[in-house]
Amino acid sequence: xxxxxxxxxLECHLKDALTRKQAPDWFEAKVLAxxxxxxxxxxxxxQRLMAGARLRWASAVLASxxxxxxxxxxxxxxxxxxxxxxxxxxAQLQLALKVTRVKLRKxxxxxxxxxRN
Amino acid sequence: xxxACWLLIALLPAVAQELKLPPGLDKLADKATxxxxxxxxxxxxxxxxxxxxxxxxxEARAKKLVAGLKGVYVRSFQFEHPGEYDQSDLTMLRAxxxxxxxxxxxxxxxxxxxxxxEVFLASDGNSVTGLAVICADPKELTIVHIIGQxxxxxxxxxxxxxxxxxxxxxxxxxxxxxEE
Numbered sequence: 001x002x003x004x005x006x007x008x009x010l011e012c013h014l015k016d017a018l019t020r021k022q023a024p025d026w027f028e029a030k031v032l033a034x035x036x037x038x039x040x041x042x043x044x045x046x047q048r049l050m051a052g053a054r055l056r057w058a059s060a061v062l063a064s065x066x067x068x069x070x071x072x073x074x075x076x077x078x079x080x081x082x083x084x085x086x087x088x089x090x091a092q093l094q095l096a097l098k099v100t101r102v103k104l105r106k107x108x109x110x111x112x113x114x115x116r117n
Numbered sequence: 118x119x120x121a122c123w124l125l126i127a128l129l130p131a132v133a134q135e136l137k138l139p140p141g142l143d144k145l146a147d148k149a150t151x152x153x154x155x156x157x158x159x160x161x162x163x164x165x166x167x168x169x170x171x172x173x174x175x176e177a178r179a180k181k182l183v184a185g186l187k188g189v190y191v192r193s194f195q196f197e198h199p200g201e202y203d204q205s206d207l208t209m210l211r212a213x214x215x216x217x218x219x220x221x222x223x224x225x226x227x228x229x230x231x232x233x234x235e236v237f238l239a240s241d242g243n244s245v246t247g248l249a250v251i252c253a254d255p256k257e258l259t260i261v262h263i264i265g266q267x268x269x270x271x272x273x274x275x276x277x278x279x280x281x282x283x284x285x286x287x288x289x290x291x292x293x294x295x296e297e
Contacts (some may be wrong), residue, residue, distance in 0.1 A: 019134060027248075046155045048228040061195075082164075083168075085164060086119065086164050086165065086167055086168040087162050087168055088259065089162075089165035089168070090165045090168040090169060091158065092155050092157060092161075092165065093155075093157060093162065093169075093179065093189065094179065095153060095155055096153075096155040096189045096190075096191040096261070097179055097182075097189075097275070098262045099153055099155075099191050099193055099259065099261065100191065100248075100250065100263070100275055101275055103234070103250050103252050103259055104236070104250065104275055106234070106252070106253070107223055107225055107234045107236060107250075110225050110227075110234065111223065111225065114225075
């Protein structure tokens with residue numbers, strides 16, 4: 001019997017809890033007022049400051065990255081140019097030394113030949 | 118005024134060892150079948166030196182040689198027919214290669230082949246400061262001019278010792294031969 005009473009009691013409670021109730025008159029007005037306050041209220045000083053700072057930081061980081069990238073590109077281009085010029089200079093030098101060697105050896109051989117004769 | 122005079126006298130050998138290549142040489146390139154034209158000042162030599170390897174024996178030797186050089190100039194022309202260059206250009210060049218700065222250490226002349234080769238060294242009294250080579254064959258003309266400190270071992274590396282036992286700056290052991 002006790003079990004049956006408790007079950008009926010629970011059902012009554014549930015029924016009571018789940019019954020649709022009309023919201024009080026002040027509730028709608030309060031929600032609308034809160035929503036209006038949130039959309040129209042200006043951002044606080046710190047909030048605005050932080051937003052500005054973030055933007056400035058982002059700009060600074062982007063600018064630094066751009067400067068760094070262009071600096072690296074310039075350095076790479078310079079290294080490539082220097083390498084090309086250096087290799088050309090080396091080839092020129094080797095050619096000049098080769099011509100000098102060939103001519104001096106030829107003169108040496110001529111002298112040897114004359115000495116033998 | 119006296120200081121300026123001394124300065125001029127002191128600088129004279131340095132300036133004198135720099136040859137002026139005859140302007141007519143550049144025109145020879147049009148007549149030549151093959152041309153070598155190398156003009157390297159000190160900055161270009163230093164740049165070339167950076168790209169010479171220490172591991173390769175030939176490059177290492179060249180690097181050692183280049184360390185003391187101020188300029189390397191080579192003009193070489195090969196012609197199809199004999200007598201296409203002007204002897205007056207060579208006369209102008211030889212006129213600059215005079216003592217006391219320049220000494221002709223080797224002169225080879227072959228009337229049979231028409232070959233004419235000369236080697237000149239510039240010195241400051243203690244060391245070799247320049248080398249000039251003129252090879253004037255009937256169908257080939259080569260002028261080499263090297264400015265800067267050249268050690269005897271570098272000279273040997275460049276082209277042997279010309280078959281002469283020893284270089285002696287000052288002219289007492291010059292080799293000056295003629296082949297008839």
